[in-house]
Amino acid sequence: MHLLAGVVSLVALGGVVVAVFVGGGSEGDSQRPLPTVRSELTLERFVVPTTGQPELLVSLPDRRLNSPETTGGEPSVLLRCVDRSGALKIREQTAWPLLEEAGYPPHIHQLARPDVLDVVRGCRLTGPGIAFAGRVAGRLPFAE
Numbered sequence: 001m002h003l004l005a006g007v008v009s010l011v012a013l014g015g016v017v018v019a020v021f022v023g024g025g026s027e028g029d030s031q032r033p034l035p036t037v038r039s040e041l042t043l044e045r046f047v048v049p050t051t052g053q054p055e056l057l058v059s060l061p062d063r064r065l066n067s068p069e070t071t072g073g074e075p076s077v078l079l080r081c082v083d084r085s086g087a088l089k090i091r092e093q094t095a096w097p098l099l100e101e102a103g104y105p106p107h108i109h110q111l112a113r114p115d116v117l118d119v120v121r122g123c124r125l126t127g128p129g130i131a132f133a134g135r136v137a138g139r140l141p142f143a144e
Helices: 002-029 114-119
Strands: 039-041 042-047 054-059 078-081 088-095 107-111 121-126 130-135
Touching: 054 078, 054 121, 078 107, 078 114, 088 107, 088 114
Parallel strands: 039 130
Antiparallel strands: 042 054, 054 107, 078 088, 078 121, 121 130
């Protein structure tokens, strides 16, 4: 009899846990998804003066979009860069909002080998609420 009472108690407790879990999930479902903001990116080749390391400099000219609110508070976004044929050359999770340094638009310093920089033709920065993209017709220009 005690065993049966224990089983019934466990089943009842399990039902309460499931009800709370399901009920809590429905609140999140009622939130509207973020509207997707689109913007252009600037892509440039850069050499770090102190180390001589090559990197891809990905800049977001529209500073207003570089805020936590744009991604709904998501702390990182995905950078993907491809060559002319669309083959993936760089795939890197990066911190959001982007780095801001005096005199420069928000940007990413993405280390990359010279052979990768030679073939990158386009990049996309994606995450909740953002779809930013940039392309170059030929080789990446050097940052000024």
